[in-house]
Amino acid sequence: MSKITSFPSTAEMSDIRHALLRRDPLSAAKEVLYHLDISLGSALQSSTGPTPGLEKSTVELVEEFIFHVPKDRNIQPKRMSCVQELQLLEIMCSYFQEQSKDAIRQIIFSALFSLQGNKADESRMAMLGKLVSMAIAVCRVPILECAATWLQRTHSAWCVRLARVLMDDYCTLVPCAISTLQNICSASPRFCCQLLTAVTALYDFSSDELTPPPALLEMLVGWITEDPRLLLLTFINTPLNSSLPLGCLEITPLLGLLRWCVKAPLAYQRGRKSALTNGHGESEKGTAYEELYSKLHLSVLQVFLMLQVHLTEQNLIGRLAVLPVESVATLVEEVSRLCEKLTPFPAANHIQLALDRLAQALQVAMATGALLCAREDLRTLCSRLPHNNLLQLVMSGPVVQPPPHSGPFQPNMYPHIHPGRPSTLSPHSPHPVLSPHPTHPALSPHRPLTAHAAHPSLSPHAFHPAAMAFPYRPIR
């Protein structure tokens, strides 16, 4: 990786370092930024390779002078004051704003903020949080775009942390700042989409802390109802063959939002229950958000339909599980646990509402090809849930005649159900069911699908749809 000629040698680097050590922290940081810009910019221009790597010494410089990681034990780096830090952030903002080349911007951004797994990561995250927060405030679209990319490539734990910082800043700390955040949607929808995913991963209703704040919910619903396509933005813009890193965020916020819609009635009911047992009588807030959640639910369902259109266009129906079965299984698991907790409490309405939503979503997701799941698997999956008429219907389903191949969309059919035993149904052994993230061993198929694991994993794009003989009913 050290083929970048413009980079100074190690000896030079140590000289630079000593020079920087003498300067005040702000100007040293500025100097490092400048250095980075120059060297990476020139490297990018000169090199033909995909992405110029960073030299170790440069990384160290960045870490030492921007993120203030002590390099030797005896030299304690001078930290910047908050005002200086703000200055640096401002400089960065302007820099990214003014940098016309997307590529350089991206590279420098990732040079600065992609996580290295060392102890600089903490301050890296802190700085990134501030930078993104500030960029939101002053609407620096390039930075937000870079941040969206960062959110796509980084492990979800870090993404959640970033989301947490932003939520703290805009939802809890400064009371009226949420409107600023709201405006961002128009400026950088891609960032917003990623932020949505991260936020849904952050707030999982596991405690009061992790229940989405009302203002946030309102804003998100506003975003989505304004333009439901927002949810699919990342999915659509991501090239199918791009390999996503391990443990990153889901590609759409759909599952997260679905989780919200399903769990919200139960969670608010739980909150009410604890409030009642504590003797407080205040719990009308839950009902106020019911409407928002049903709006959200509706949007989610609509987006599934949109997704179907997209999948069909891309000829991906049945080959790409937008909703991974495992995640759905986890959701079902959580819902059943919540229901169990609530059962002694008269909460039948809420449980039924949650189950109705789950059933609807499952139905639509299966119908639109977002969820690839056999009905038997669904049954085993949902067996622990309390009884719900709709769910029951969805699980049993109508009797399905093997439909003609590639017929047009027939709304009264449940066409795309995955065959329980493909070997019995179809002689074609190359099975189209594929993980959308083949590189991801953690997402090993759910148990009912283990039969397919024996099949060689193929890239969905290498697959010709016409070759499928076929239990799917692609919709339109």
Next chain:
Amino acid sequence: MSAVFERNALPAMQTSHCHTPLNNYSPQELAIEIKAFISGVDQTQGRKLSVRDHARCAVRLLRTVPACRGAVLEHLRGVYDEYVAAFLQDLEAECENGGNSTSGGGSTSVSNLEDVIKEVHAVISEFIKLSPKAWAPLVSTWAVDLLGQLSSKHAGRRAAPHSSSLNEQLQLWMSCAATRSLMECYSRCLAAMLAWCPDACVDALLDTSVQHSPHFDWVVAHIGSAFPGTIISRVLACGLKDFYAHGYSSAEKINQQQAIDKSSRVPKIGSVVGILGHLASRHSDSIKKELLRMFQDSLSPPPQNVPPHSSGTGGWENSPHLRRATVPFLLQLAALSPTLLGAVSAELVEYLRPPILIQLQAQFKAFPREDLENMLGLAVHLISQSPSGGARVLKFLADTATPSSVIISGPTPSPHDSIRDACDRLLQMLLLHLHKLVHNRPKGDEPFPQSSDDTAMPQVIPFLEELQGHIGDLCAETLRLERKRHLWLHQLLCLLSVYGGPSVATEALCQLFTKARNPEELALASQLYTPLSTSLSGLLSSTISRCVAQIHTQTFDNKELAQLLNNLATVVQSQEEDRKNGVAATGSSAQSSMAAQVRVAVSSHLQDFCSLLLHGDAMVSKVAVYLLSCSQLPRACSSAHLLLICRAAVSHFFVCLRQQEEGLRVGEEEVGYSMRLLSHLAAYSPLTLKAVLQQLVEGALHRGNRDLFGGLQENAGDDTTQSSNLVPDLGISLLDINCKFGTSVNFSGSVWSVFHAGVIGKGLKPPYSPSQPDPDRVTQNMQTLFAVMVQCCTSGGASPTGNARNGSAGDTGNGRFAVSEPFVSDELPPVNAEAAKVIAVTLVENICPDVANGELSWPPEEHAKTTVERDIHIRRCFEINPVLFHLLRVVAAGRPALCYCSVILRGLLSTLLAHWEASREPSVLDSPWHLQTSCLLVSCMGEGQLLPPVLSNIHEVFPHLSPFEVRLLLLGVWEYMRGNSPMPQKFTFCADRGLFFRDFSRDGDVARYIAPIHSVLHKNMDHLGHLCWRFQI
């Protein structure tokens, strides 16, 4: 990326959700604002922002750009700092100008910034209110840090008070808007955070306080008073850590003097003391609890499975070093602050149970010797300074230091030997220390300590001050005479007395006198007195005065009172014995010197003790008479007191006799004491002699005492009323009885009917049955009475005979009478004439109802008819009071006193004459009382030399004569008396025998009066021949 550009076409969303008008800045505006904030230059106009505008800009950013908050808060530090500087400058200028002129520039800058600060404050408070969880940690850290910075930065200013005066500091800083605003913010944060994470908040506070130590105290103090529970424990823990870090071995050098100026060498403990001292005014309970808890925690075994930061107090319990440093730290803390000492001292002792002590000892094992010495010294100092709980401390020390023994085994197991030794040592050192303090007080070496006591105490020793209230307990403890313990306590009492001056000393002595139960215990009093006598004069007299005062106020119960009197008597008696044995002459031993003083003191209060003679409790009256009998009457004593004493003594004498009568064995000894007292009294002066005798006679004749001496109860009205109360109403008719008797008995001739007396409706009057007293007892009483009277009458011989009597009273009960017998007949000292005259006069006064015809000379016998009634009365008196004859004999012994009884003799004689004249019985033996009376009368007159020897012998023949002859002889006596009037002038004093004698030769011829005797002798020569020789002239 392409998507982004597609999206740009989308319609912009509404941004009108926010309610605050401040928020509708466009991003561009915000960017400019940020730039302006960073550069400090107005971006549009290009000029420099004023401080005020800059601050405003910062506030705007705080509201709109969350990412800027760190920078904004940092910037605001500068604003606050500037405000404080201007504020102080104003103050200083004001001070310089005498507060008159206002420095224009300064005040405008202050007022300029003031509204900015208000604005900032408003924004921050709003934020905290809206989302406490998000802002409180942030703001609290910031505010505390800033406060610390401000207060230490400006600490050196002239306007700022010295860091030691916490209250002034508090006042100054709370009057400054900036710091007050910060303080309020912090309080809000803390209030919000206490609910879920107080630790972080307080730790930041304390870290800052550590950093800016003395200058930051006011903040901690203020916060502490708002949140006492949280702050106190942490402040303590923090102080402990610092104390440990400084090394507590240096603590030795800090004694009180150095503690006053909080030198920079020990910054933290000074702060801790200051803060706690400030809090102590209102939260002393919490502080006390915390201190005690700290102590306990330091000793209890370390919590094993507790994660280091879970405990609320900063986790010092987990470090063995810190735990070990706790006790020295607490000691040091207490040494520096009297308030804290006062808070803890009272209750700490309660915790020092044996298991705790063992732990403590185990902990102290690890200390170097030098440190231990220092701590010991410190502890001693603290104990001597502790204002309360001293008594408990003392008790604890004494209890623990008392050697364990098989005999004294309390409910608690005896502690370890080394612990005991340590306590012993501590106690010794404490005593030594107190000794030094007490005796090295200024003016202590003055020759006349009373004068120094008049002035205010030069140096107060709180421990002793407090113990002054527990003297009673101390004395009681001391008197238990437990081995080492009473030595310590005794020493302490001594110190207390010296310290407290006469009042304490007298109280202590008074207590000892009251509570000592035996001579060994009593010896403690003299041991206490000896060292004190050199410094306090007049101690014993004031002690006795105090005792007397307490007697008067009836503070003592009977047992104590008796004990006190007995002890005093023992002391006095011992002195007397010493004097007798000649010990006092040789060596002025402590005991005897005190005894002499006590004797003098007691004798000056005899009149106060005498009232106790008649105390209802037998024990008290007994010891009272013991005391009085062995103490001396003072030289100069007012007659009123003397009479009081006499009256009491005599009354007591009769009470004694009565008690003896009732069979109470206490009487025996008591009578002896009483007799001794009476004889002392009688020997004291003529006045007392007269009073005693007079009252003795009156007492003996008193109706209530009559039965003691064999007297008959008069069946007067009181008897019937008594019996009417006793006899139940039987419904018997008196009339019926009378009728019945009237018919059955026939009184033929003279009287027609006899009516029986009685109460109508209650039947007959019950027959009078005189209670016949035990003749032995009567004799004994009579003997006692005469012994007393004779002792009193024989002037000057009081003490030797009294003592002899006492001695004899001890061995047998009857021995006394054997002694009294020779008394009357041939005792060495003759009966004093004056005394006898007193008795005589008293008798006359009591027996003779009127003074008509009361002259000494006798009228012709016929004239007796005019005084029949009086004579009968006199006779009746003799009838019911057999004691009268004996009294008469005493009178007769003291010639010529019998002359004064002339009227009585005359009355008695005339009734006898009448009786014998009327008597028709053949023998005089048929009326025994009259015979006996006649004999006694004549012999008595002979003894008193009213009759010449021959004439006085006639009673020897009375029993052998007929009534008529007796009358003849008695008539002769009368005649003689008429012829030779009984005049005292006729007696002459015979110096060699100490008696008066009458020379009968100077009177007329006796022979004339002897003729009837001779004729009677002749008539009855057959059986009176052997007596003829008695009547030869």
